[in-house]
Amino acid sequence: MQALYLLALARNFTPAHHDLLVSQLGSLEALLTLDEQALKKIQLPDGHRRRLRDVLRDCDPASELATLTDQDVHLVGWGSASYPALLATIADAPLLLFGKGDVSLLQHDGIAIVGSRKCSERGRELAQQFGRELAELGLAVVSGMALGIDGAAHEGALSAGGATIAVLGCGVDVVYPPRHQQLYEQLCAQGLVLSEYPQGTEPRKEHFPQRNRIISGLSKGTVVVEAPLGSGALITAHLALEQGREVFAVPGPVASHFVKGCNYLIKNGQAKLIEGVDDILAEFGENRASLRRTRLAPASAAAAAGTKPAAASTGPAPDALAPEEQRVLEVLSYEGTHINEVVHKLGITTAECIAHLTMLQIKGLITSATGGYYARL
Numbered sequence: 001m002q003a004l005y006l007l008a009l010a011r012n013f014t015p016a017h018h019d020l021l022v023s024q025l026g027s028l029e030a031l032l033t034l035d036e037q038a039l040k041k042i043q044l045p046d047g048h049r050r051r052l053r054d055v056l057r058d059c060d061p062a063s064e065l066a067t068l069t070d071q072d073v074h075l076v077g078w079g080s081a082s083y084p085a086l087l088a089t090i091a092d093a094p095l096l097l098f099g100k101g102d103v104s105l106l107q108h109d110g111i112a113i114v115g116s117r118k119c120s121e122r123g124r125e126l127a128q129q130f131g132r133e134l135a136e137l138g139l140a141v142v143s144g145m146a147l148g149i150d151g152a153a154h155e156g157a158l159s160a161g162g163a164t165i166a167v168l169g170c171g172v173d174v175v176y177p178p179r180h181q182q183l184y185e186q187l188c189a190q191g192l193v194l195s196e197y198p199q200g201t202e203p204r205k206e207h208f209p210q211r212n213r214i215i216s217g218l219s220k221g222t223v224v225v226e227a228p229l230g231s232g233a234l235i236t237a238h239l240a241l242e243q244g245r246e247v248f249a250v251p252g253p254v255a256s257h258f259v260k261g262c263n264y265l266i267k268n269g270q271a272k273l274i275e276g277v278d279d280i281l282a283e284f285g286e287n288r289a290s291l292r293r294t295r296l297a298p299a300s301a302a303a304a305a306g307t308k309p310a311a312a313s314t315g316p317a318p319d320a321l322a323p324e325e326q327r328v329l330e331v332l333s334y335e336g337t338h339i340n341e342v343v344h345k346l347g348i349t350t351a352e353c354i355a356h357l358t359m360l361q362i363k364g365l366i367t368s369a370t371g372g373y374y375a376r377l
Contacts, residue, residue, distance in 0.1 A: 001065065001075055001077050002029070002032055002061035002062060002065060003028040003029050003030075003031045003032060003061075004028065004075075004077045004078060004095050004096045005059075005061050005064070005065060005075070005096060006031055006032075006052070006055050006056065006059060006061055007028075007031075007052070007095050007096070008094075008095060008096040008098075008196065008198060009055045009059060009198055010048065010051040010052045010054075010055045011051060012047075012048065012051075013048065013095055014091065014092050014093070014095070015078060015091070015093055015095065016091070017044070017048065018078060018095055020043065020044070021042070021044075024042055024043065025042070031052075031056070032061070034056060036053060036056075036057075039052065039053055039056070068098075068199065071173070071199070072100060073098055073099070073100055073172060073173070073199065074098075074099040074100070074103045075096060075097070075098060075099075076096070076097040076099060076103055076106065077095070077096050077097075078093070078094075078095040078096065082103060082104075082106065082107075083097075083106075084106040084107065084218055085107075086110070086217060086218060086219070086220060087106075087214065087217040087218050089217075089243075090213065090217045090243050092213060093217065094196035094214065096196065097194055097195070097196060098171065098172045098194070098195050098196070098197070098198065098199070099172065099192055099193065099194050099195075100172045100173075100188045100192070100193045101187060101188045101189070101190075101191055101192035101193055102163075102190075102191065102192050103192060105140050105163045105164075105165055105191065105192045106165070106192070106194075106218070108138070108139065108140035108163050109138075109139050109140065109220055110139065110140040110141075110142045110165065110218045110219040110220065111134050111139050111140070111141060111142065111219055111220065111221050111222075111223060111280065112141075112142040112143060112215050112216055112218070112219035112221070112222040112223065112236065112240070113127055113130055113131055113134075113141055113142070113143050113149065113150070113153035113222075113223045113225060114143060114144065114149060114150065114153075114212075114215065114222060114223070114224055114225070114227070114232075114233040114236045114237070115127060115148060115149025115150070115224060115225040115226040115227050115231070115233050116148050116149060116226050116227050116228060116231050116233060116258065116261075117146050117147040117148040117149075117150075118147075118148060119148040119149050119152075119225075119226045119258060120226065120256075120258045122226075122252075123148070123149055123152075123225055123226035123258060123259075124148070124149070124152045125152075126225050126226075126250060127149045127150075127152035127153045127156065127225045127226075128152045128153070128155055128156035128159070129156060130153060130156065130223060130225065130277060131143075131152070131153035131154065131155065131156025131157040131160075131164065132156035132157065132159055132160045132162075133156075133160075133277040134157070134162070134277060134280075135156065135157035135158075135160040135161070135162020135163060135164060136160045136162060137277075137281075137288060137291040137292065138162070138163070138291060138294065139162075139163070139291075140162075140163040140164065140165055140218075141153055141154065141156070141157035141162070141163065141164040141165070142164070142165045142167065142215055142218050142219045143164075143165075143166060143167075143215065144166065144167055144168070144169070144208075144211065144212070144215055145166035145167075145168060145176075145180055145183065145184065145187070145193070146177065147177055147179065147180070148226075149225050149226055149227075149233070150166075151180055151183055153225075154166060154183060154187060154191070155183065157191070158186055158187070158190055158191065161190070163191065163192075164187065164190075164191040164192075165191060165192045165193075165194055165218065166184075166187050166191065166192070166193050166194065167194050167195065167211050167214045167215045167218070168193060168194065168195040168197070168203075168211065169195075169197070169203050169204070169207035169208040169210070169211040170195065170197060170201050170202055170203040170204075170207065171195055171197050171198055171199045171200050171201040171202075172193045172194065172195045172199070173199050173200065174200070174201065174202060174203065176203040194214070195211070196210075196211070196214065208232060209232070209235050212232065212235050212236040212239055213239045213243075215236055216236050216237075216239045216240035216243055216245060217239075217243060219240070219245065220245060220246065220284065221240075221245060221246040221247070221248060221280060221283065221284070222236055222237055222240040222245060222246070222247050222248070223248045223249070223250070223274070223280065224236075224237050224247070224248070224249040224250070224261065224262050224265060224271060225250050225262075226250070226252070226258045226259055226262065227258075227259070227260075227261035227262055228257050228258060228259075228260050228261050229260045229261050229264060230261070231261050233261065234261050234264075234265070237249075237265055237270065237271060238270075241270060246272070246283055246284075247265065247270060247271040247272070248271055248272050248273075248274045248279070248280055248283075249262040249263075249265045249266050249271035249272070249273065249274070250262055250273075250274060250275070251263055251266055251273055278367070278377055281377075282334075287334065287376065287377050288364060288365070288377040289365050289376065289377055292364075321360075321363070321365075322359075324348075324352075324356055325356050325359055325360055327346055328342060328346065328353065328356040328357065328360060329360055329365060329366070329376065331345050331346060332366055332374055332375065332376045333375065333376065334375055334376045334377075336373040336374065336375040337373065337374060337375070338372050338373050339353055339354070339357070339372045339373075339374065340372065342357075342374075357374055360374075364377065365377055
């Protein structure tokens with residue numbers, strides 16, 4: 001970890017640089033005893049060699065790592081079991097992550113929610129809704145703790161008691177923007193604040209495009225809620241595409257500057273149009289019911305073992321339904337089934353069918369569409 005810390009201080013070292021150093025030194029830890037003459041012989045870009053030389057001369061990694069431990073800052077290093085698997089697949093993955101909060105959240109499936117700092121009230125409400133609903137289903141909401149859409153997405157996830165990760169363009173001990181001091185404290189207590197930048201690093205303009213690759217890299221999909229043309233959220237969307245991840249965008253009125261970037265992504269085939277969380281889940285072959293069952297599985301196993309489950313589910317399992325409700329649910333398709341077809345197949349009255357459909361909607365297992373159609377979630 002000490003050698004990785006040195007590389008983090010030296011900045012802009014990638015997994016390729018890591019492998020290059022290991023191939024020449026035998027192990028990365030050999031950096032700790034490397035003198036200046038030996039450093040000159042290592043094949044590295046001049047800028048990287050110069051920064052590494054300065055760090056080797058000025059840094060006492062053991063002492064600084066001990067200080068980080070005292071400050072409850074967690075380190076997640078490249079190649080460790082705790083390093084997020086999705087992030088590890090990108091070419092310019094950071095070699096070291098600094099975290100305050102629950103680093104186990106890095107093992108959750110992540111969905112990024114991004115957008116403009118200057119957003120509409122509609123956009124803020126949508127971001128909160130997306131964040132809340134995704135978190136309720138056990139997915140980690142990833143964003144950048146910025147004003148506007150980012151902050152609203154974190155707030156939605158926190159309100160549901162779910163997982164959320166804020167990736168900063170500064171050190172994890174620096175609150176930026178300062179107006180989000182309370183949100184920062186909540187994230188440290190209930191979620192995770194993450195950065196590739198060492199303690200004390202101040203926010204700089206060039207840091208934010210860099211941190212965006214981590215937001216998209218931690219996530220299997222990126223949702224752009226509101227973004228004008230030229231927004232930093234579009235940078236995150238393009239990075240996600242380069243990383244081979246899914247990109248989603250919420251459409252809006254053509255005359256609104258708030259959503260011109262979203263409409264642009266959709267129009268050019270760079271993002272899938274979505275109207276709600278179910279559209280995101282469908283792209284990954286998931287639905288709310290299956291995700292709720294997944295969340296219930298650990299609780300059921302714990303109950304069978306006579307132990308207390310780690311967390312409660314936010315919805316009922318299908319096998320907890322009344323028999324008639326279960327029969328109705330099995331008739332419904334994910335694409336949509338007309339109420340008359342349900343009545344005909346089950347041999348029940350329309351009134352009975354409506355009553356069962358209403359209960360299934362209340363339990364969050366189905367949704368209604370126009371024209372008397374109902375679909376499973």
